[in-house]
Amino acid sequence: MEMMAALAVQGVQMALVLLLAPLLTGIVRKIKARLMRRRGASIWQPYRDLLRLMRKDVVLAENASWLFRTAPYLIFATTWVAASLIPTFATGLLFAWSADLIAIVALVGSARFFLALAGMDVGTGFGGIGASREMMIASLAEPAMLLVVFTVALTAASTQLSTIAAFMASDQVGLRVSLGMALVALIMVAIAENSRIPVDNPSTHLELTMIHEAMMLEYSGRHLAMLEFAAFLRLLLYISLIACLFAPWWLASSSDGPTGYVLGIVAYLLKLLAGAVLLALFETAIAKMRVFRVPQFLGAALMLGLLGTLLLFVTRSIT
């Protein structure tokens, strides 16, 4: 019975992240548009875009290889699996132990690896520029991310997300300087990894500064739909991760009844909404930076992560 419940929670989680991901992006776009005094597309527009793309023919470049055609499904699947393993509304997911926080970071890295390869497959200048810059950004963002993971994992003495969430929700944590630094670093990494302003502009096309879009330039139809979906899922993943690590309140656990789960889901929706509002505000308030300013931005994240880890040993928490 317990097994069935855990399986059900895991299934709900997989469906939930899949269904909510386009909505999250839709909300962010809508808020951004309103902040810029535009009316903006409906928050359901991402769903319509996905459906439209899925029904369209694929126009494939003449020399595209099998890697180009399989990569979108692989990238989508990897991101989906990673997003499904984060406790969003409930801990005690059936398969949560199959990948810890380090593995989730690495799964996101796998998706990026294949996207960069796919960008280089057709052999166009744009694909190459996107792949090369993406890997440059990743080479700084990934270690920064892992240092954040270290800070959190050293505090909670675990890399298992459900254990960390339980620890962070308990009274033992208190306010810590290093956790604050880790939060800032994680947000910076999340901005870079999701190709948001100021690192990259998600709504750009035909611009020499684009990174993420440049890699997907040759994609069309269902392949493009998969990649767009993966991008939506990645945004959801990072916001859920931040929520799970630094705002693990009202997470349902297996001992709670149905009301606990409903509360968990409502809380999760509110957390997502808060994340969307904050992201939109931030993006509207700031300008995109030059590509070679990005290393400084991410270098700051890296240093914050490192300082957070080191300060862990010299500071005490305020409880």
Add this chain to the structure above:
Amino acid sequence: MIDSVAAPLWCAAALLATAALAIVLGRSSAATRLVYGATTAISAIALLVAVLRLLSPAPDASSLTLPLGLPWIGAHFRLDALSAFFLVVVNLGGATASLYGLGYGKHEPAPHRVLPFFPAFLAAMNLVVLCDDAFSFLLSWEFMSLTSWALVLAHHREPESQQAGFVYLLMASFGTFALLLAFGLLSGPDGSYAFDAMRAGIHAPTTRALVLVLLLIGAGSKAGLVPLHVWLPLAHPAAPSHVSALMSGVMTKVAIYGFIRVVFDLVGEPAWWTGLLVIVLGSLTAVLGILSALMENDLKRLLAYSTIENVGVIFVSLGLALAFKANGMDMAAALALVAALFHVFNHSLFKSLLFFGAGAILTGTGTRDMDKLGGLIHRMPATSVLFLLGCVAISALPPLNGFASEWLAFQAVLLSPDLPQWALKVAVPAAGGMLALSAALAAACFVKAYGISFLSRPRTTLAEAAHEVDRFSLAAMAILATLCLAAGLLPGFVVDTLAPVTKALLGGRLPMQAESPWLSLVPVAATRGSFNGLLVFLFIALSGALAAWFIHRFGSRALRRAPAWTCGFPEFTTAMQYSAGSFSQPIRRVFGGVAFLAREQVDMPLPGDIRPARLVVIMTDLSWEAIYAPLGRVISLVADHMNFLQFLTIRRYLGIVFLLLVALLLVVAIWK
């Protein structure tokens, strides 16, 4: 019989006999097939013996003394769990390299320069791992260096090979010299060369510290620790590709064996700062190695530099194990040592695979310059799949094996708060950050390697005319790729196999992984962290298949081919693509200024001038400029000044000899 040390010794003897046979066969046409066939069979047998030994439940060390070598001492050989594990690594690499050689060796222009040395090199590596006294260890070590040096010089007319051979010979003798001193210190005034005596002896703290430093020089130079790595990117690529695979994938591991054998087994309790030293050196090596790899445009040199990175990763784990061992934390030390040994095994798999792939490209196109390649995924379909698996594995991406060992290393890093020393508490997470940095850079490096050579459009006619390689080469690569996948999906099995090794060296072992639910990897406790490669792989495969099925069923399955869009601006020549240099340019701008003092010089002609504009990138190899070049200058300066000694009369020579003798006698007399 199978448990005894005699079986692998017979295999080594058979390999030596094959070497003799190769000399007899000379240039005859059947020699290639015969020699590689024989080494494949012998290595496979030795591999089987080693695997059975490692898996056998009663692992008592078996030893044997043969009346060889120094009189009255003889040659001691011993087979314990550590040797058995490294025998697996050596012979797995040996067997697949021989299998690969069956196909690849046919293209060899001068087979008589490769065939006799190849089996001898394999035999030497087997012997190093089995030796149980300092004399035969050093003899085998030097034999290994010399045979591999001969293989580096197989294409001896190329100036690059000549320089590589020269530098390699110098560094190898220097390294052996350091090892000689280390063993001299360990054997003490009685001159007990056997490892047993060294193990039993009690060594002073200064001796232990000196031995560790000498080992870092001796074994570290062979393994490629910065700043002793300079020979490696020259020598490894110069050899034929299957030998490059052996040198990078296996010989560096034998060097690591030497380090582990002496530092963990013979010396006794380490001081805590030795762990710190090894961690710092390892993390520097990892980052510098992979940054240098990223700057390379030659595929084999790129792989050689990436070997340096992986050696650094292994040394970080070894340093962690030393630090934990010094503080009596056996479980944590076992975890770090398992991470190191697992990475040893993994690296031997994927580095051999990638070097075989580079050899396949060399056979298929005739070049290893990435800027002349491109589009090989269409021309070499099987190689491209296998090489991709190698790239994913070495970039430490789940669910392949590179990630499993990296994950274990991170888990060991996360045990650092329990260490009492402040320096270690601070340095270990920083080293973890360096590990993460090198892993991320490795991913960038292999996106470049694969993207430039296999993807995109062919840059030259060489790449256009590429052809797939023979089935022996493909079989060798397929075996390694399968093992990479298997070790990534079932890492618990490898960890369990390593238990006797950690038990013998540290007295502790990790919990039995085969008993953990769903075969996950649970190194410490389930609440602390667990990983299950098999399930992650199944989830990805299932959800990917589900998505593909759903879309093809309910969406569209139509597909049209058209010219590439490229934002509506057609690219007329393949030279408009990204090249290897342009791919790494952003990373060079970020890290190159510090790591290589990289500078760009733009030579822009004035308007009206028709000379082409030029952009030159100047990079400095800091360790070469700071250490080797001044050292070389000092040596030539001294040699110039001593040159007059060559032209003296016989009376003066006799006078000098006499004076020296008197001086020495005086020294001895005063000393007493």
